[in-house]
Amino acid sequence: MAAIKLHMLKPSVNNMSVRVFLRAGKLDFSEDDAWGKTRSDDFLAMNPAHLTPMIESPELPKGVMWESCAIMQYLAGKHGLDRLYPKSLEARAMVDSAMFYIIGTLYPYVARATYPALGFPQYAGEVGASDADPAAKAAAQKAAMAAVAEPLEVFPKFYLNGKPFIGGAEPSIADIRLAATLEFLAVVDYPLPAWAKAFTSAIEAKLGSAYAEPAADVRGYVAHVKSQKH
Ligand SMILES: N[C@@H](CCC(=O)N[C@@H](CS)C(=O)NCC(=O)O)C(=O)O
Incomplete structure:
Protein backbone atom coordinates (compact mmCIF):
# COMPACT_ATOMS: atom_id res chain seq x y z
CA MET A 1 0.00 0.00 0.00
CA ALA A 2 1.24 3.50 -0.86
CA ALA A 3 2.54 5.51 2.09
CA ILE A 4 0.33 8.52 1.37
CA LYS A 5 -3.35 8.32 0.43
CA LEU A 6 -4.73 11.45 -1.21
CA HIS A 7 -8.47 12.04 -1.40
CA MET A 8 -8.99 14.41 -4.29
CA LEU A 9 -11.36 15.98 -6.79
CA LYS A 10 -10.03 16.03 -10.34
CA PRO A 11 -11.52 19.36 -11.59
CA SER A 12 -10.21 21.33 -8.59
CA VAL A 13 -7.08 23.50 -8.66
CA ASN A 14 -6.75 23.27 -4.88
CA ASN A 15 -6.41 19.53 -5.46
CA MET A 16 -4.27 19.96 -8.56
CA SER A 17 -1.61 21.72 -6.44
CA VAL A 18 -1.10 18.68 -4.21
CA ARG A 19 -1.40 16.24 -7.12
CA VAL A 20 1.40 18.07 -8.97
CA PHE A 21 3.49 18.27 -5.81
CA LEU A 22 3.24 14.53 -5.06
CA ARG A 23 4.40 13.73 -8.59
CA ALA A 24 7.14 16.40 -8.66
CA GLY A 25 8.45 15.12 -5.32
CA LYS A 26 8.32 11.50 -6.57
CA LEU A 27 6.52 10.45 -3.39
CA ASP A 28 4.83 7.09 -2.86
CA PHE A 29 1.13 7.89 -3.03
CA SER A 30 -2.26 6.66 -4.12
CA GLU A 31 -5.25 8.79 -5.13
CA ASP A 32 -8.88 8.25 -4.29
CA ASP A 33 -11.46 10.20 -6.26
CA ALA A 34 -13.69 11.83 -3.63
CA TRP A 35 -16.36 12.92 -6.11
CA GLY A 36 -19.72 12.60 -4.32
CA LYS A 37 -18.10 11.31 -1.13
CA THR A 38 -17.03 14.43 0.79
CA ARG A 39 -20.33 14.75 2.71
CA SER A 40 -20.63 11.02 3.45
CA ASP A 41 -20.64 9.86 7.08
CA ASP A 42 -17.29 8.10 6.61
CA PHE A 43 -15.61 11.18 5.16
CA LEU A 44 -17.14 13.56 7.72
CA ALA A 45 -15.98 11.29 10.54
CA MET A 46 -12.42 11.81 9.31
CA ASN A 47 -12.76 15.41 8.17
CA PRO A 48 -15.63 17.53 9.52
CA ALA A 49 -14.63 20.34 7.10
CA HIS A 50 -15.51 17.99 4.17
CA LEU A 51 -12.67 19.48 2.12
CA THR A 52 -10.26 18.02 -0.37
CA PRO A 53 -7.37 17.71 -0.95
CA MET A 54 -7.03 15.55 2.17
CA ILE A 55 -4.24 13.11 2.95
CA GLU A 56 -4.44 10.14 5.25
CA SER A 57 -1.37 9.26 7.26
CA PRO A 58 -1.33 7.24 10.48
CA GLU A 59 1.47 9.44 11.79
CA LEU A 60 -0.74 12.52 11.94
CA PRO A 61 -2.40 13.17 15.33
CA LYS A 62 -5.89 12.69 13.85
CA GLY A 63 -4.85 10.45 10.96
CA VAL A 64 -5.72 13.03 8.27
CA MET A 65 -5.09 16.60 7.24
CA TRP A 66 -6.48 19.00 4.65
CA GLU A 67 -5.52 22.44 3.17
CA SER A 68 -3.40 22.20 0.04
CA CYS A 69 -0.54 24.45 1.16
CA ALA A 70 -0.28 22.89 4.62
CA ILE A 71 -0.18 19.41 3.06
CA MET A 72 2.67 20.43 0.74
CA GLN A 73 4.57 22.09 3.60
CA TYR A 74 4.19 19.00 5.79
CA LEU A 75 5.15 16.45 3.16
CA ALA A 76 8.05 18.53 1.79
CA GLY A 77 9.46 18.84 5.31
CA LYS A 78 8.88 15.18 6.14
CA HIS A 79 10.51 13.89 2.96
CA GLY A 80 13.34 16.43 2.80
CA LEU A 81 12.15 17.97 -0.48
CA ASP A 82 14.23 21.11 0.02
CA ARG A 83 14.23 21.92 -3.68
CA LEU A 84 10.44 22.38 -3.54
CA TYR A 85 10.34 24.00 -0.07
CA PRO A 86 13.65 25.70 0.77
CA LYS A 87 15.21 25.09 4.17
CA SER A 88 16.62 28.60 4.59
N1 LIG B 1 -8.22 26.28 1.01
C1 LIG B 1 -8.51 24.90 0.71
C2 LIG B 1 -9.75 24.84 -0.18
C3 LIG B 1 -10.25 23.42 -0.33
C4 LIG B 1 -11.58 23.36 -1.08
O1 LIG B 1 -12.31 24.37 -1.24
N2 LIG B 1 -11.94 22.13 -1.52
C5 LIG B 1 -13.17 21.92 -2.27
C6 LIG B 1 -12.86 21.58 -3.73
S1 LIG B 1 -12.12 22.95 -4.55
C7 LIG B 1 -13.89 20.66 -1.72
O2 LIG B 1 -13.25 19.67 -1.44
N3 LIG B 1 -15.22 20.72 -1.63
C8 LIG B 1 -16.00 19.57 -1.29
C9 LIG B 1 -17.04 19.84 -0.24
O3 LIG B 1 -17.03 20.94 0.38
O4 LIG B 1 -17.85 18.96 0.02
C10 LIG B 1 -7.28 24.25 0.04
O5 LIG B 1 -6.49 24.99 -0.56
O6 LIG B 1 -7.10 23.04 0.17
Whole structure:
Protein backbone atom coordinates (compact mmCIF):
# COMPACT_ATOMS: atom_id res chain seq x y z
CA MET A 1 0.00 0.00 0.00
CA ALA A 2 1.24 3.50 -0.86
CA ALA A 3 2.54 5.51 2.09
CA ILE A 4 0.33 8.52 1.37
CA LYS A 5 -3.35 8.32 0.43
CA LEU A 6 -4.73 11.45 -1.21
CA HIS A 7 -8.47 12.04 -1.40
CA MET A 8 -8.99 14.41 -4.29
CA LEU A 9 -11.36 15.98 -6.79
CA LYS A 10 -10.03 16.03 -10.34
CA PRO A 11 -11.52 19.36 -11.59
CA SER A 12 -10.21 21.33 -8.59
CA VAL A 13 -7.08 23.50 -8.66
CA ASN A 14 -6.75 23.27 -4.88
CA ASN A 15 -6.41 19.53 -5.46
CA MET A 16 -4.27 19.96 -8.56
CA SER A 17 -1.61 21.72 -6.44
CA VAL A 18 -1.10 18.68 -4.21
CA ARG A 19 -1.40 16.24 -7.12
CA VAL A 20 1.40 18.07 -8.97
CA PHE A 21 3.49 18.27 -5.81
CA LEU A 22 3.24 14.53 -5.06
CA ARG A 23 4.40 13.73 -8.59
CA ALA A 24 7.14 16.40 -8.66
CA GLY A 25 8.45 15.12 -5.32
CA LYS A 26 8.32 11.50 -6.57
CA LEU A 27 6.52 10.45 -3.39
CA ASP A 28 4.83 7.09 -2.86
CA PHE A 29 1.13 7.89 -3.03
CA SER A 30 -2.26 6.66 -4.12
CA GLU A 31 -5.25 8.79 -5.13
CA ASP A 32 -8.88 8.25 -4.29
CA ASP A 33 -11.46 10.20 -6.26
CA ALA A 34 -13.69 11.83 -3.63
CA TRP A 35 -16.36 12.92 -6.11
CA GLY A 36 -19.72 12.60 -4.32
CA LYS A 37 -18.10 11.31 -1.13
CA THR A 38 -17.03 14.43 0.79
CA ARG A 39 -20.33 14.75 2.71
CA SER A 40 -20.63 11.02 3.45
CA ASP A 41 -20.64 9.86 7.08
CA ASP A 42 -17.29 8.10 6.61
CA PHE A 43 -15.61 11.18 5.16
CA LEU A 44 -17.14 13.56 7.72
CA ALA A 45 -15.98 11.29 10.54
CA MET A 46 -12.42 11.81 9.31
CA ASN A 47 -12.76 15.41 8.17
CA PRO A 48 -15.63 17.53 9.52
CA ALA A 49 -14.63 20.34 7.10
CA HIS A 50 -15.51 17.99 4.17
CA LEU A 51 -12.67 19.48 2.12
CA THR A 52 -10.26 18.02 -0.37
CA PRO A 53 -7.37 17.71 -0.95
CA MET A 54 -7.03 15.55 2.17
CA ILE A 55 -4.24 13.11 2.95
CA GLU A 56 -4.44 10.14 5.25
CA SER A 57 -1.37 9.26 7.26
CA PRO A 58 -1.33 7.24 10.48
CA GLU A 59 1.47 9.44 11.79
CA LEU A 60 -0.74 12.52 11.94
CA PRO A 61 -2.40 13.17 15.33
CA LYS A 62 -5.89 12.69 13.85
CA GLY A 63 -4.85 10.45 10.96
CA VAL A 64 -5.72 13.03 8.27
CA MET A 65 -5.09 16.60 7.24
CA TRP A 66 -6.48 19.00 4.65
CA GLU A 67 -5.52 22.44 3.17
CA SER A 68 -3.40 22.20 0.04
CA CYS A 69 -0.54 24.45 1.16
CA ALA A 70 -0.28 22.89 4.62
CA ILE A 71 -0.18 19.41 3.06
CA MET A 72 2.67 20.43 0.74
CA GLN A 73 4.57 22.09 3.60
CA TYR A 74 4.19 19.00 5.79
CA LEU A 75 5.15 16.45 3.16
CA ALA A 76 8.05 18.53 1.79
CA GLY A 77 9.46 18.84 5.31
CA LYS A 78 8.88 15.18 6.14
CA HIS A 79 10.51 13.89 2.96
CA GLY A 80 13.34 16.43 2.80
CA LEU A 81 12.15 17.97 -0.48
CA ASP A 82 14.23 21.11 0.02
CA ARG A 83 14.23 21.92 -3.68
CA LEU A 84 10.44 22.38 -3.54
CA TYR A 85 10.34 24.00 -0.07
CA PRO A 86 13.65 25.70 0.77
CA LYS A 87 15.21 25.09 4.17
CA SER A 88 16.62 28.60 4.59
CA LEU A 89 14.11 30.41 6.79
CA GLU A 90 14.23 33.56 4.66
CA ALA A 91 13.63 31.74 1.36
CA ARG A 92 10.94 29.69 3.09
CA ALA A 93 9.31 32.86 4.45
CA MET A 94 8.87 34.14 0.88
CA VAL A 95 7.34 30.83 -0.23
CA ASP A 96 4.98 30.86 2.77
CA SER A 97 4.08 34.52 2.21
CA ALA A 98 3.28 33.85 -1.46
CA MET A 99 1.10 30.84 -0.59
CA PHE A 100 -0.86 32.72 2.10
CA TYR A 101 -1.30 35.61 -0.34
CA ILE A 102 -2.62 33.21 -2.99
CA ILE A 103 -5.04 31.49 -0.62
CA GLY A 104 -6.13 34.59 1.31
CA THR A 105 -6.25 37.26 -1.40
CA LEU A 106 -5.85 36.06 -4.98
CA TYR A 107 -7.88 32.85 -4.82
CA PRO A 108 -11.09 34.42 -3.43
CA TYR A 109 -11.17 36.79 -6.44
CA VAL A 110 -10.38 33.93 -8.82
CA ALA A 111 -13.18 31.89 -7.24
CA ARG A 112 -15.73 34.70 -7.51
CA ALA A 113 -14.70 35.29 -11.14
CA THR A 114 -14.70 31.64 -12.22
CA TYR A 115 -17.00 29.55 -9.98
CA PRO A 116 -20.20 30.81 -11.68
CA ALA A 117 -18.77 29.70 -15.07
CA LEU A 118 -17.44 26.43 -13.63
CA GLY A 119 -20.81 25.61 -12.09
CA PHE A 120 -19.28 25.40 -8.59
CA PRO A 121 -21.27 26.56 -5.56
CA GLN A 122 -20.37 30.05 -4.39
CA TYR A 123 -19.75 31.08 -0.82
CA ALA A 124 -22.62 32.15 1.43
CA GLY A 125 -22.85 35.90 1.84
CA GLU A 126 -21.60 36.63 -1.67
CA VAL A 127 -23.76 38.06 -4.45
CA GLY A 128 -23.35 34.88 -6.50
CA ALA A 129 -24.84 32.77 -3.70
CA SER A 130 -27.70 35.17 -3.00
CA ASP A 131 -31.13 35.55 -4.62
CA ALA A 132 -29.94 38.67 -6.48
CA ASP A 133 -31.05 38.90 -10.10
CA PRO A 134 -28.83 37.57 -12.92
CA ALA A 135 -27.66 41.09 -13.89
CA ALA A 136 -26.39 41.78 -10.35
CA LYS A 137 -24.67 38.38 -10.29
CA ALA A 138 -23.02 39.05 -13.65
CA ALA A 139 -21.85 42.48 -12.42
CA ALA A 140 -20.34 40.88 -9.30
CA GLN A 141 -18.53 38.30 -11.40
CA LYS A 142 -17.19 41.05 -13.66
CA ALA A 143 -15.99 43.06 -10.65
CA ALA A 144 -14.17 40.00 -9.30
CA MET A 145 -12.53 39.43 -12.68
CA ALA A 146 -11.30 43.03 -12.72
CA ALA A 147 -10.01 42.64 -9.16
CA VAL A 148 -7.78 39.68 -10.10
CA ALA A 149 -5.33 42.00 -11.93
CA GLU A 150 -3.92 43.78 -8.89
CA PRO A 151 -2.90 40.78 -6.74
CA LEU A 152 -1.68 39.04 -9.89
CA GLU A 153 0.77 41.87 -10.63
CA VAL A 154 2.26 41.49 -7.15
CA PHE A 155 3.92 38.25 -8.32
CA PRO A 156 6.22 39.70 -11.01
CA LYS A 157 6.74 42.89 -8.98
CA PHE A 158 7.61 41.25 -5.69
CA TYR A 159 7.76 37.47 -5.45
CA LEU A 160 9.33 36.73 -8.84
CA ASN A 161 11.38 39.92 -9.02
CA GLY A 162 13.19 38.88 -12.21
CA LYS A 163 13.60 35.21 -11.20
CA PRO A 164 11.81 32.50 -13.21
CA PHE A 165 10.06 31.18 -10.08
CA ILE A 166 9.13 32.33 -6.58
CA GLY A 167 11.51 29.60 -5.45
CA GLY A 168 14.34 31.01 -7.62
CA ALA A 169 15.71 28.92 -10.49
CA GLU A 170 13.46 25.96 -9.60
CA PRO A 171 9.71 25.88 -8.91
CA SER A 172 8.69 25.77 -5.24
CA ILE A 173 5.41 24.68 -3.71
CA ALA A 174 4.25 28.33 -3.98
CA ASP A 175 4.92 28.23 -7.73
CA ILE A 176 2.90 25.03 -8.03
CA ARG A 177 0.08 26.66 -6.07
CA LEU A 178 0.16 29.79 -8.27
CA ALA A 179 0.29 27.93 -11.59
CA ALA A 180 -2.62 25.69 -10.57
CA THR A 181 -4.67 28.72 -9.48
CA LEU A 182 -4.15 30.40 -12.86
CA GLU A 183 -5.59 27.34 -14.65
CA PHE A 184 -9.16 28.25 -13.65
CA LEU A 185 -8.97 31.67 -15.32
CA ALA A 186 -9.20 29.99 -18.73
CA VAL A 187 -12.89 29.29 -18.11
CA VAL A 188 -13.67 33.02 -18.33
CA ASP A 189 -11.08 33.65 -21.10
CA TYR A 190 -9.17 35.88 -18.69
CA PRO A 191 -6.38 37.57 -20.66
CA LEU A 192 -3.30 36.40 -18.75
CA PRO A 193 -0.45 38.93 -18.79
CA ALA A 194 2.68 37.92 -20.73
CA TRP A 195 4.68 37.14 -17.57
CA ALA A 196 1.97 34.73 -16.38
CA LYS A 197 1.95 32.89 -19.72
CA ALA A 198 5.75 32.62 -19.61
CA PHE A 199 5.60 31.48 -15.97
CA THR A 200 3.07 28.75 -16.73
CA SER A 201 5.10 27.51 -19.72
CA ALA A 202 8.28 27.50 -17.61
CA ILE A 203 6.71 25.47 -14.81
CA GLU A 204 5.26 22.99 -17.32
CA ALA A 205 8.67 22.64 -18.97
CA LYS A 206 10.41 22.09 -15.61
CA LEU A 207 7.91 19.64 -14.12
CA GLY A 208 6.86 17.76 -17.27
CA SER A 209 4.27 15.05 -16.70
CA ALA A 210 4.18 15.83 -12.96
CA TYR A 211 2.40 19.02 -13.99
CA ALA A 212 0.76 17.93 -17.23
CA GLU A 213 -1.13 14.93 -15.84
CA PRO A 214 -3.13 16.70 -13.08
CA ALA A 215 -3.43 19.82 -15.28
CA ALA A 216 -5.11 17.69 -17.97
CA ASP A 217 -7.94 16.87 -15.54
CA VAL A 218 -8.56 20.55 -14.75
CA ARG A 219 -8.21 21.57 -18.40
CA GLY A 220 -10.52 18.76 -19.45
CA TYR A 221 -13.16 20.00 -17.03
CA VAL A 222 -12.74 23.62 -18.16
CA ALA A 223 -13.01 22.57 -21.82
CA HIS A 224 -16.12 20.51 -21.04
CA VAL A 225 -17.80 23.43 -19.26
CA LYS A 226 -16.93 25.79 -22.11
CA SER A 227 -18.24 23.37 -24.72
CA GLN A 228 -21.62 23.32 -22.96
CA LYS A 229 -21.98 27.07 -23.41
CA HIS A 230 -21.59 27.25 -27.19
N1 LIG B 1 -8.22 26.28 1.01
C1 LIG B 1 -8.51 24.90 0.71
C2 LIG B 1 -9.75 24.84 -0.18
C3 LIG B 1 -10.25 23.42 -0.33
C4 LIG B 1 -11.58 23.36 -1.08
O1 LIG B 1 -12.31 24.37 -1.24
N2 LIG B 1 -11.94 22.13 -1.52
C5 LIG B 1 -13.17 21.92 -2.27
C6 LIG B 1 -12.86 21.58 -3.73
S1 LIG B 1 -12.12 22.95 -4.55
C7 LIG B 1 -13.89 20.66 -1.72
O2 LIG B 1 -13.25 19.67 -1.44
N3 LIG B 1 -15.22 20.72 -1.63
C8 LIG B 1 -16.00 19.57 -1.29
C9 LIG B 1 -17.04 19.84 -0.24
O3 LIG B 1 -17.03 20.94 0.38
O4 LIG B 1 -17.85 18.96 0.02
C10 LIG B 1 -7.28 24.25 0.04
O5 LIG B 1 -6.49 24.99 -0.56
O6 LIG B 1 -7.10 23.04 0.17
